[in-house]
Amino acid sequence: MGVAEELEEMRDEGLAAIASAEDLASLDAVRVAYLGKKGLLTGVLRGLGQLSPQERPAVGKASNDVRESLEKALAERRAHLEEAHLEARVAAGAVDVTLPGRVRLPGREHLINMITREIVEIFLGLGYEVAEGPEAELDYYNFTALNHPPAHPARAASDTFYVQDLSMETVDSTGESDVLLRTHTSPVQIRVMEQGKPPLYVIAPGRVYRRDIADPSHLPQFHQVEGLVVDEGITFGDLKGTLDYFCKEMFGRDRRTRFRPHFFPFTEPSAEVDVSCGICDGAGCRFCKGTGWLEILGCGMVDPNVFEYVAVDSERYVGFAFGMGVERIAALKYNIPDLRMLVEGDMRFLRQF
């Protein structure tokens, strides 16, 4: 028998073996028997060298053809067996295709961080810089340098969390020590003015603490964003324009603001700012308790007494400051009836934002 006939026979036998392989393992055994390192066809290719130069090209081509048709048949049979294998498993119930897949929820920003970021970004757009201060703060920064007299009620241990250093007995009979959890972000104003020189345009987000029982409108731990501007020629008009712009960016172009006289120890004059109610557009409804307005922040012109603590020349420089509660702004923006919902971690609620 010539080499050509031998090859033809090898191909026919190989194709028959492939067609009758009943599973992937026996199919692979066929592949090895013909195309493996010591396989039949590989043997023929190895023997090519012993053929005469006239025979070689024809036999070479014929063996390549055989290899190609065996490889093609192997691939087709493998695909067929794999599919049959899967179908058999499904039919046997080993794979329950009706089982729901595992849902992986992507992580997302908490509403409080989202609102904080939105507030900060509005002021970054106006050229402000971000500043931060410690949450465990000295009484000096939280109260004294902010012009709070020694007997100011906010200093009482019933309102403020004092940090006790048990080794140093720094707590006096009133329960107060000189270290406390800051009750507002305003102490960052003092730190910024101590460290930098005017002109200052600063926005300071952060966590604050008050000794309150959690209820729909209070949390013992919440977030504020503080603003401070110190420059030459600043007026109350600049403060009004800045905060009006902020409210429109935050709540919508159609919202109006009003400034009501108020008192804060560290600003003079001081004001509270209301934004027109987004539900009734100022007509008065349940959300705004019939007033048409929602209070959103406190502000004022920096008191010269404060400038004195940080050695800023109040003859040359004027400043304004403002502070707002992030939870309250979130509640107003999304009609959240109870601030506690923001900290309870119920994903059905938090995922809406």
Ligand code: DAH
């Ligand atoms: N620190 C005040 C508070 O927590 C808010 C505030 C009022 C901040 C007036 C200011 C300001 O900077 O000028 O209630």
